[in-house]
Amino acid sequence: MKQLVGAGTAAVVILVMVCLLPALSHDIHNGDWWRQDAVLAGTSPVGHSLGAAPNSDASQSETEKQAVQPAATEGGDTALGRPKPKILSVEVYSDPACTEPSQSLTPQVTYYAKVEIEMRMGNQLSHLREVRVSIFYDSTGGNPPPPLTGDAQTCGILICNIDRPPLWEIDAGSPTSWEILPAECRQPDLRQKRGIWIFAFKPGKVAIESLPPANWDICARAVTKLGEWDLLCLRDKAMDWYGEVSFNTAMLDWGLVQPGLRFENAPPNPQSLTATYVSNGNYGVDIKSDDWLGETSLVYLDETGGNPPAGEMQFALKMSTTGNLGDAIIIRKSYTLVSNGNRTGEGGITSAHAFYLSLTESDLPFETYSGNISYLITRR
DSSP: OOEEEEESSEEEEEEEEEEEESEEEEEEOOOOEEEEEEOOSSOOOOOOOOOOBOTTOGGGOOOOEEOOOOOOOGGGOOGGGSOOEEEEEEEEESSTTSOSBOSEEOTTOOEEEEEEEEEGGGOOGGGEEEEEEEEEEESSSOOOOOOSSOBTTTEEEEEEEOSSSOEEEEEOOSSOOOEEOGGGOBOOOTTSSEEEEEEEEEOOTTSOOOOTTOEEEEEEEEEETTSOEEEEEEEEEEEOOEEEEEESOSEEEEEEOOTTOOSSSSTTOOEEEEEEEEESSOEEEEEEEOOEEOSSOEEEEOTTOOSSOSSTTEEEEEEESSSOGGGOEEOOSSOEEEEEEOOOOTTOEEEEEEEEEEEOSSOOOSEEEEEEEEEEEEEO
């Protein structure tokens, strides 16, 4: 399968045409902060989002605490004496050294979530059971708490199951193209009272493009083996547009053809492929071709779509997404719209493309010719 991937505004795939005249074939190449603390004694945490301060100033974060009656522990200690975590900071960076904070995320690009944690009451980090980072879609900009489960379009949850060595996992639904990269993740020395976790990850292909007021939030949560936990959120990251086209075949082959070939539903026309579009936002797909080169000769694309082309050494191409020749578009040297679409699921949207070839009636050198067809997927 050949694949085109794009992020930002556009991406191009090249389809290499290989043809023998009279034999013709076609090879396809293709922030605000939100904080929540809890001291628990056999209860479940309940969190509510509070007002958010600018995400560039962690000192202005708001704290919510859940008060419970101290519970007795072995040795006469109360719940207040149990090891409790405090998350000092959370941020996402574009570099492994975590020196360049990223204001936006691009699907399928590697990023590094850095979480700094200290244990209160002088305890060691080894008292922690789990550290997780939730990267999730905030559709209204209302700063909600993180979801409990992952989803390919709306939430990736990065998990460090604390041990020696740690177990790194991700919950982003199934199927999903979100990734956690264990080889680049780091857990600190658990004998220390303060340390930094690094989660290396790639957002999924269909993580929804954020259009204001929507955005993406990042929340870090640390939980001890006794259930005490802390939560700190960084708000208002952007998710960039992403688009991709892939194909089910690497070759369109017209076989042996004769001069004067016309656009018609008769062999060797049409030749077909299936394209799959994947995007996290609105997209458009365009197509174009160039002239084809043989061993010694050049044949020229007739942009009028002649049937057959009137000039010597010419060929023409059409393409239909409906299987109906009457609906086929003429392929030119500049991009022509194939279709528009909205964001897709992880599996994408498939589209059958039928290609029709027309060839001048004049004699052509008996050679193999090759050229390019380019697909362009862009944000619309």
